[in-house]
Amino acid sequence: MNLAIDLFIETDKLKPNVVNRTLDDDIQANGKGVNVSLILKKLQTNSTALGFSGGFTGKYIEAFLHENEIATNFIAVSGNTRINVFTQVLQEKNEYKLVNKGPEISQKQIYALLNVIKTIETGAFLCVSGSLPQGIDERILVEISKIANEKQFHLILDSSYQSVLDCLNYQPYLLKPNEEELASWFGKKEISLDESPRYLDRLIDLGAQRVLLSFGGQGCIYADKSRLLYGNAPKGEVVNTACAGDTLLGTFIHGLISKEAVETTLRKSIAAGSSTAFRKGLTDFSDSEILEKQIVITPLERKK
Ligand SMILES: Nc1ncnc2c1ncn2[C@@H]1O[C@H](COP(=O)(O)OP(=O)(O)O)[C@@H](O)[C@H]1O
Numbered sequence: 001m002n003l004a005i006d007l008f009i010e011t012d013k014l015k016p017n018v019v020n021r022t023l024d025d026d027i028q029a030n031g032k033g034v035n036v037s038l039i040l041k042k043l044q045t046n047s048t049a050l051g052f053s054g055g056f057t058g059k060y061i062e063a064f065l066h067e068n069e070i071a072t073n074f075i076a077v078s079g080n081t082r083i084n085v086f087t088q089v090l091q092e093k094n095e096y097k098l099v100n101k102g103p104e105i106s107q108k109q110i111y112a113l114l115n116v117i118k119t120i121e122t123g124a125f126l127c128v129s130g131s132l133p134q135g136i137d138e139r140i141l142v143e144i145s146k147i148a149n150e151k152q153f154h155l156i157l158d159s160s161y162q163s164v165l166d167c168l169n170y171q172p173y174l175l176k177p178n179e180e181e182l183a184s185w186f187g188k189k190e191i192s193l194d195e196s197p198r199y200l201d202r203l204i205d206l207g208a209q210r211v212l213l214s215f216g217g218q219g220c221i222y223a224d225k226s227r228l229l230y231g232n233a234p235k236g237e238v239v240n241t242a243c244a245g246d247t248l249l250g251t252f253i254h255g256l257i258s259k260e261a262v263e264t265t266l267r268k269s270i271a272a273g274s275s276t277a278f279r280k281g282l283t284d285f286s287d288s289e290i291l292e293k294q295i296v297i298t299p300l301e302r303k304k
C-alpha cells in the first residue's frame with residue numbers, strides 16, 4: 001500500500017555538520033509490493049500493482065511500472081509518495097536505512113482499495129507487503145484476510161504488524177517474516193535460527209498455511225504442515241541489502257504459481273535474494289546459477 005522511491009547513496013564517510021560529498025547515487029521505483037511485481041515480471045509472470053499513489057513521486061513509480069509493462073490500479077491520494085534513503089558508508093562498513101511514513105490516506109480512499117480487493121478472483125494471488133501509509137489502521141490486514149478467505153484467493157502477507165497474528169484465523173496462504181518480525185510477534189527480543197522452527201510451527205498451528213522465514217546472511221527456513229526446510233545463503237560482497245527480502249519473496253511466489261518443487265523454489269529464491277544484496281538494485285538473475293550452486297537445502301527435524 002505504501003509505495004516508495006528508494007534513494008540509494010554511496011559515500012566514503014558520513015560526518016555531522018559538514019558537507020558530505022557522495023561517491024554514487026541511484027533512484028529506484030520501489031516499495032515492497034512494487035518490488036514483488038518487478039521480480040515477477042523479470043520471471044515472466046504478470047501482476048497488477050495496487051496501492052496508494054501521490055504526487056510526482058507516485059507518478060514516477062507508475063511510469064516506471066508501465067515502461068516495464070506492469071499494470072497498475074493505484075488509488076490517487078493527495079501528498080507525495082515517500083522517498084526512503086539508504087546510505088552505504090564505505091569507511092564505516094555500515095548501511096543507514098531511513099524509511100518514511102508515507103502520505104495520509106482518507107477513509108474514502110481506504111474503502112476504494114478494499115473495493116478493488118473485493119473484485120479479486122478465486123484462485124488468484126494477492127501479496128500485501130510492507131508498512132501502511134498514515135491514516136490506515138493495521139486491522140485492515142485482518143479485513144483483507146477475511147475477504148481472501150471468503151473469496152478463496154491466495155493471500156500472502158509480508159508485514160511486521162502484530163495484527164498479522166489475528167489474520168491467522170483466516171488461514172493466509174503464506175507469511176514472510178524475517179527473524180526480527182518473528183521475534184516481535186512472540187514478544188521476544190530475538191530468536192535464533194535454531195530456536196525458530198518451534199515458532200514457525202506455532203504460526204502454522206494458529207492457521208498460516210506456509211511460512212517463509214528469511215534470516216539475512218544466514219539464509220531462509222520454509223515451513224508448512226508437512227515440510228520444514230533450511231537453505232543457507234551464498235557468500236558474496238554485500239552492497240545493499242534493501243529489497244533482498246522482496247526479491248526472495250517475489251521469486252518464491254513465482255515458484256508457487258508455477259507449481260515448482262518447493263526445494264527448487266527455495267534455492268532459486270535465496271539465490272535471487274542474495275544476488276540483490278550483492279548489488280545496488282534488484283537482481284537481473286544473471287548470477288542465479290552460480291549462487292544456487294552454493295546453496296544446500298536441508299530438511300530440519302521437527303521438535304515436538
Ligand atoms: N548478508 C547477506 N548475505 C547473503 N545473502 C543475504 C544477505 N542478506 C540478505 N541476503 C539474502 O536475502 C534474503 C532476504 O534477506 P532478509 O534480510 O532476511 O530479508 P528482509 O529484507 O525481508 O529482512 C536472505 O534469505 C538471503 O538470501
Ligand SMILES: O=P(O)(O)OC[C@H]1O[C@](O)(COP(=O)(O)O)[C@@H](O)[C@@H]1O
Nearest residue numbers: 031032084130131242243244245246
Ligand atoms: O514498506 P516498508 O516496510 O516501510 O518498507 C519500504 C522499504 O522496503 C523495501 O522495499 C525493501 O524491503 P526489504 O529490504 O524487506 O526487501 C525498501 O526498499 C522500501 O523503501
